[in-house]
Amino acid sequence: MFKQADYLNSPLYKIRHSAAHVMAQAVLEMFPTGKIAIGPPIEDGFYYDFDLPRALTPEDLKAIENRMRNIIKKRHTFARRELSAAEAKALFADQPYKIELIEGLEAGGLDDNGNPLPAGEHPVISTFKHDTFEDLCKGPHVENLGKINPRALKLLSIAGAYWRGDEHRQQLQRIYGTAWEKPEELKIYLRRLEEAKKRDHRKLGKELGLFSTDADNLGGGLVLWHPKGGLIRHLTEEFCKNEHLANGYDMVYSPHIGKSTLWETSGHLGFYKENMYSPIDIDGQEYYLKPMNCPFHILMYKSERRSYRDFPFRFAEWGTVYRYERSGVLHGLLRVRGFTQDDAHHFCRQDQMPEEIDFVLNFCLHILRSFGFETFKAYLSTQPPEKSVGDEQQWRAAEAALEAALQRADIPYEIDEGGGAFYGPKIDLKINDAIGREWQLSTIQFDFNLPERFDLNYIGQDGREHRPYMVHRALLGSMERFFGVLVEHFAGAFPVWLSPVQAIFIPIADRHIAYAEKMAAQLRAAGLRVEVDAGSDRMGNKIRKAQKQKIPYMLIVGDKEVEDGAVSVRLRNGQDLGPQPVAELQALILDTVAKKGTV
Template identity: 50%
Template structure:
């Protein structure tokens, strides 16, 4: 017998030669059924792996993020197998699991292409493979053996050759899918004698574990993400642990499609992306600009009352600035190409932080000035690849609500704790309540600075999270090159997670720019720099807001808050007086002539997602009242002005204004005190 340890510290005896699946079965039939892989001594592995005496073993179940990753990667293999059966001679490249799904890239023979109509046929073949319950069998090979095994798959051979070159010091394998290869041994998984795929794994024990999937769309993808590389065809899909989980996800996708900010921005006349501008650049229309101004005004007010000082910096700078900051070393691929001028090489700025360092450095600083909090709504420009652009969510020119805070080492933990409160209050002001926190740590290969400095900075962020009693995940190696960070994700109205706010500790830029302050001991000291964005960017945050509210913005944010409709032409002179009184009261209001039926005008207002529609008829003119229609209660109205029970009639205009002002003022107060 052997003894293995479980994550909770308990131990379990098993026969010598037992597998991870045997362990799951010994614990219970439910765990055996849900198991898809295992972690043995910290390494993810297949359930068929034998465990040894003294091993620490955790079972990975299908209803966890880790387990779903295994399900999706395994389903990607089934997709590749189905395509090679349906399209003899097809070449397959990479097929990783991604958030909520998977994809696989293919090169079909004889100029064949996938169409959306082909997805059903491919799905049917995949279901046959699942029903056959084919085992995933792992094998390991030398580089030479692997090239022979995949001799008819040129993309796999190229991957192997790039790994070989990298190991010999003559190539770079950084852009490989992490699931493809690891180390000098190439592992492969075979489903049948006819199909084998190269992969690190782990995979489910057999295809029968994969019944709940759906193919979603066809797209193009350049090999290795290189725009000069061959265009392949990418099939996307999703896979889940149960029929209900799959159905819930597909329902969420349907709702997400209705909320797509690009679609709603066009329908609500908020902004657009003219082709004449080029990809990833937006123009804001008057209605969208109203909301943006409200967001920026709120941000300015919060920073003004929060002890920040406002600064402005230019849109471009001499390349020497970005050499000093390290951006040309670590971030050049994300920057726009240089502009050669008569006095040097210039770049559009991808970040505001180097220029804020120059402001700090412009004169001698004292410890009495710290914390020094600099704030800017600064425009930055980043060259995102065309294939990654996505409306406002991935854009090339955007505005950050950017702050850089210079503190002493002793002030850092307190300042970070205060920043967490500040960030959460701003997010709550815009209607978000469900947060996830991630602490990103150093990537030793892509970072600068001593281990001691990194440990100290990381500990300060961790202490702030712990002091707030916040649960957080640690993302190993995900920090920026200059310091660790806290990322704050929000969950929207339909359960999707969005990464918005960031707090980063930075010892590196103060050192690179030789920033100093005079301490109480009259000696010179180096400050610590904290990077902090609340919205992340105005553009991305606005895109998330559109989708969160499905365009139904709260009244205080709505670009048009009230529309007044006369029942008939005779009521129009009085409607103009009503509009004037509402405007004087600070209401964003318009009115529409009675040139079409009232019911149609009501329905149009509902489509525009207006918070209030006021109807004025004969009795209203005489009594200076209005009929009040809330956006979610608007009902068809007869041409004579009669309305259903959800419409509040005979409301004195002064009463409506009082109620409206109270609603907006209360929202403003709540936002400031969130």
């Protein structure tokens, strides 16, 4: 992710913004009756949306790119001018999308891309013109097209996009492109895309036997965890659950379905129904598959009279939920219809609340760090301006607690003013993976709505009823998404404690198999996951196979090793540790496991 302000003023931003204009010119040259919508720079590139008489093809992309190069070669300068709304409308008389944008500018509050402006900002109608192409735009642009390196430019893809992101409006054709200052930077970027492709969890999931999906026979958005993926999930859950128990959580369980009345009380049938599946009829009563676990935990809370003495409550559950997702958004493990959240609900008194938030944020960071994530960025979302439940004072206190916790934890954060849900403020925590991509995993959310709807209370020191604070949190988020991110982060080369096979013996000849089996048994007895490749392949091919399975330790045994009671250790990073006494190797691996290290 880039820093917004820095990017806006960078040469790169101007290059991309200008490239978008050049692309629009090229497209209009090819389709004179085409309509243009908006074309902003984005992270790593730019796009422009068009309404054209026919669908674009990949060949069109090449042609457009060539035209762009020709336009750039002429080194036209960009000229800015300001004009009145009436003048602008006359200029863009045959461009209905631009007219709509101008009307937005005229009315105020929207910028040239139709996005809301910060309060108090005064919209000026301006255009930028180069060559024959003039576009409604507030800039900035390069002084002249010579600043765009035609060899550092590439059009990437065509996609459908709705005008103003609204599916009820016209669907446009969007062309994505990328542009850099130097050709080498373009090359590096393209290599990054390749790298991301290599790490694709769907590809690695298949190659490493981790999981599968099968829309035809199983159903879209549903995941089968195969033995190796299942093992990693088991290890993940085992570790996390133990950490929860050691940190004051209670592990609870709840069913997959609940009565419609429960979901009416919780309000889900009101505000979440479009994400819920059709009801199941049981003895004439409607039951719904759960899209969330909170109502069940609330019923647990309500099952007894609660005293102020007993707080806080921390109910944790690996709860499997089902949510309807539109078919087009399903994506591997990252977007599915059935998934298991590492969910928990905290209930606490007002005076405990800041401490509780502090605790949960630190616990969250501890868990994420245990999996090798070191870089975090938090987003604090505050009270939305329109509708929200709960009183001012609650919101302010909760927001303050969240921000204070972020400051104490010393992680960078941004405030998304008014970005909270109607029921409470929240922190979303994103992690950076090994190649710098951001993923959202954790969320810590206040809920002022459910305690109200379920009339939650406890008896305070004063003998009267009080409403508890309720916090909803997921740390890894969902096991499915977390696993997908984990696969991509490590490119399938999991840290040793999570590697499904930690070591594999590679006997050089059949006469070494018995020794390998004996040593393997010894390592297994020490709690390691070890295999023996007794196949008829040559050693070289056995190494290759083990390497492709990303097994951390390859243990080669031949005559020498048998004689010395040793194994020759090759690491998956290519390093050759040479012959090692088995006992020492065992200690080495166990130490790496204990430290959650890798090789």
